[in-house]
Amino acid sequence: MAEVEELEHEEQNIEKRVRQKGKHDKPKPWDDDPNIDRWTIEKFDPAWNPTGMLETSSFSTLFPQYREKYLQESWPRVESALKEYGVACKLNLVEGSMTVSTTRKTRDPYIIVKARDLIKLLSRSVPAPQAIKILEDEMQCDIIKIGSLVRNKQRFVKRRQRLVGPNSSTLKALEILTNCYILVQGSTVAAMGPFKGLKQLRRIVEDCVQNKMHPVYHIKTLMMKKELEKDPALANESWDRFLPTFRKKNVKQKKPKSKEKKPYTPFPPPQPPSKIDMQLESGEYFMSDKKKSEKKWLEKQEKQTEKSTENKRKRDASFLPPEEPMNNNSKANNSEDGKNDITELTQSLKSKTKELKKQKKTHERVNAEEYIAGPSSIDKPAKEKSKKNRD
Incomplete structure (x- = not known):
């Protein structure tokens, strides 16, 4: 009986050993203690x-x-x-x-x-x-290397500036939400803070530099998580239904509409001719290898001659004198100058003829007696002289 009891006791011990995963995986007295906070870092x-x-x-x-x-x-x-x-x-x-x-x-x-x-x-x-x-x-640090994530330098600078934001507003928002100190310097991002914040920050920085997601979308999700943390009823529930989902949208550009609409046909377009079909049409398919090589050689020679003539023409063109441009403007100016001269001459002639006509009229009216001193002129009164002048 004693032997049977010993065997049963040994079997129970073996069962217990099998259930335990490791040598040190044994229940501890402080495992179920509710007063112990395992997340606190003791000094x-x-x-x-x-x-x-x-x-x-x-x-x-x-x-x-x-x-x-x-x-x-x-x-x-x-x-x-x-x-x-x-x-x-x-x-x-x-x-x-x-x-x-x-x-x-x-x-x-x-x-x-x-x-x-x-x-x-x-x-x-x-x-x-x-x-x-x-x-x-409580403080930890993480240095994120972002220089090797983008090859193009201009893109890298643009995305790094996207992380900083206008007037460092994006960086300040990330510092507040992750409780981390962030410094963007050269090709690295130095961060200081708790483990949770550093993990979030690394993901945000890598997504920004690799152009996966804009930091603003991450900031929105972090703000919502911060609000959800305040509600104790949601502590043991999934927050996926509350968090927004941002997907990358590929906006398709509209193709320009063609002016001439082709008539609709139910039949498919004709199949383009293959290389063998083209050889059958030209008769090259039935030619021997010798003739094919001769034909290729002749085509090559024709191309060479065309090229050489073109090059010769270009060389000769450099020795030809340039064509003098026709001065159409000068001819027009000359014609205009001639017209101006004729008008001036006509005006001068007209003015001269008018002056001559005036001089003739004055000669007809002049009396020689008025200019000759005599008795008649002395004896006549002044009133009569004025009358004559009027006539």
Whole structure:
């Protein structure tokens, strides 16, 4: 009986082992504890690692020359921030590099990775006060490389500007909705924030640069999600019915209508003749290979002669003198000048004839006696003289 009980106990143990997926996959007492929030990031306590690090770890990164002056000014601030966590840092201006390394005072093993991200952000033109925030536990960083996503440089610049928006309005909206700091610099986008926001932001940036979706549509969906989060009744439901769906529309351009409408025929258009049909019509199909080659050679010779004559004509044309343009305008001007001269002559002749006629009339009216001094002229009174003049 004892043996039978032992066998049953062993079978039960085997069944239990089979049900468990792994060696360490065992139910824990805190798995069903409702007071534990598994999404909270606990702050590191130095008491968890009192002995410190066994080996020194170090990371270094290069920075561009235009950042040298700024880094030199803000380096004391970076040093003091890293000193709190027991991390040493060094700025090498000769090589143009920044180095961070662990010391004996370092307790947090993950802080060296955070320090590496800090120097990476500083080299990518992120301001020092903002870059120092990466040392916090809730903050993470992501550097999205967008330079290789588009080949054409003009398109790349246009799409990068689309991401920034007019007066950086699109970028500000994305920063508010994703709770991330965004910096578009050159061919990279440096972002700082929580994991959820960084994941959303990477998708938005890649869709914008690859021309899949405009950032404004992503902003609309994020705004709706933010409103839906406020309703506790929709916490465990799907939001697909509330979110808008944006599809790419290919607008078909209308073809210009032809003026002459062809008459409708139920029969299909005739089949175009094939190469063999054309050879049968010309009789080339029945020719021998020798004759075919001769025909090809003759056609080639004709083309060559046509080409040579055309080239000769072009060469000879350069030696011919250019044709002088006909001065039609000068002839017209001459004719107009001649007409003007004739009119002037006629007017001058008319004026001269009028003057001559006037002179003749005056000669007829003149009396010689008036100009001769005599007794008659003295004795006559002044009234009679005036009467004669009137006559």
